[in-house]
Amino acid sequence: MDSQELGAFLRSRRERISPSDVGLPAGARRRTPGLRRDEVAQLAFISTEYYTRLEQARSPHPSREVLTGLARALRLTDAEGDHLHRLAGVEPAAAPGPPLVVRQSILDLLRRLPNAAAIVTSATYEVLAWNDLACALMEDFSALSRRDRNLARRAFLGPHPDGRRLYGVSDADEFARTCALQLRATAARYPDDPETARLIDELRTGSIEFAALWDAHDVCARPTLCKTFTHPTVGPISVNCDSLDVADRDQRVVIYTAEPGSPSEEAMRLLSVVGTQRMDVPG
Structure with a gap:
C-alpha cells in the first residue's frame, strides 16, 4: 500500500x-x-x-x-x-464477464470505413457492432437475434442444414478451430461468468468437433490474413482480414478490405450500393 x-x-x-x-x-x-x-x-x-x-x-x-x-x-x-x-495494495476485481458495450469512438470508426467491411466482436465471438458493408458482405446482423450473432455458435452449430457453414466463407474450418482455442483463453479470463460457461457447454454438447478441440487444451491460433466470401449476389470476394484489439474492452475490430484494383474491390463497391438486397431472389 x-x-x-x-x-x-x-x-x-x-x-x-x-x-x-x-x-x-x-x-x-x-x-x-x-x-x-x-x-x-x-x-x-x-x-x-x-x-x-x-x-x-x-x-x-x-x-x-x-x-x-x-x-x-x-x-x-x-x-x-x-x-x-x-x-491501496488490493488487486482489482476481475470483470464478471466479457464487456459487451462498444466504445463510441469505435462505433464512429466503423462508420468512417465506407470501403471496408468491419465488425466488432466480444471475447466470446458475439458480433457487437458492424457497418453497412459488413451486413452486405456477411449477413444482416441487425435482423438476427443476439444468440444468432455469435460467430462461434454459428461456426459449430449451424444454423444451415448442411452443418457448419459460416456465411459461405473459405476458411470455415480454420475459423472454427480458432474460435475453440480463443474460447478456452476467454474461459480462463472469466471463470465465473455463467454466460460464457453456458456457451461452451452448448458447443461441447452440440458439436463433436468442438468437444475434441476443447479437450485438446490448445490455446494458440494462427491469424487469418485473407479469406474468400461466396456471396449470392456478386460471387466470390477475396479480402484481407485485419484484427485490431481493443484491449480495455477485450474486444476485436475485424476489418475486411479488398486489394486495390482487383475484381473483389469492384464487387465490394457494388455491395456498398446494393446493400443487403438479394438480386437473385425474384420479386
Whole structure:
C-alpha cells in the first residue's frame, strides 16, 4: 500500500468533481474546488474521519468494499478504479464477464470505413457492432437475434442444414478451430461468468468437433490474413482480414478490405450500393 500516493490521488479526484456532478446542492461559497471530504464519505458510505485519514495517509489498509465505494463516489473510470485499488495494495476485481458495450469512438470508426467491411466482436465471438458493408458482405446482423450473432455458435452449430457453414466463407474450418482455442483463453479470463460457461457447454454438447478441440487444451491460433466470401449476389470476394484489439474492452475490430484494383474491390463497391438486397431472389 502506497499511503502517500493513495491520499494524493483521492484528493485530486475529489477536487475535480462539482457537487452538481453527483446530485448535491452547491450550497454556500466553497473555499476549495470540488467536493468536501464529508460529501465524499457520505457518497461512499464511510465515516468522514476514516476518509480524512485516507487522504492524510494515516489510515490502515482499506478493504475492497471501501475502495469500490470510493470509486463510485468519485466517478472513477475503470482505469482510475484499477489504479486506486493498486495504490491501496488490493488487486482489482476481475470483470464478471466479457464487456459487451462498444466504445463510441469505435462505433464512429466503423462508420468512417465506407470501403471496408468491419465488425466488432466480444471475447466470446458475439458480433457487437458492424457497418453497412459488413451486413452486405456477411449477413444482416441487425435482423438476427443476439444468440444468432455469435460467430462461434454459428461456426459449430449451424444454423444451415448442411452443418457448419459460416456465411459461405473459405476458411470455415480454420475459423472454427480458432474460435475453440480463443474460447478456452476467454474461459480462463472469466471463470465465473455463467454466460460464457453456458456457451461452451452448448458447443461441447452440440458439436463433436468442438468437444475434441476443447479437450485438446490448445490455446494458440494462427491469424487469418485473407479469406474468400461466396456471396449470392456478386460471387466470390477475396479480402484481407485485419484484427485490431481493443484491449480495455477485450474486444476485436475485424476489418475486411479488398486489394486495390482487383475484381473483389469492384464487387465490394457494388455491395456498398446494393446493400443487403438479394438480386437473385425474384420479386
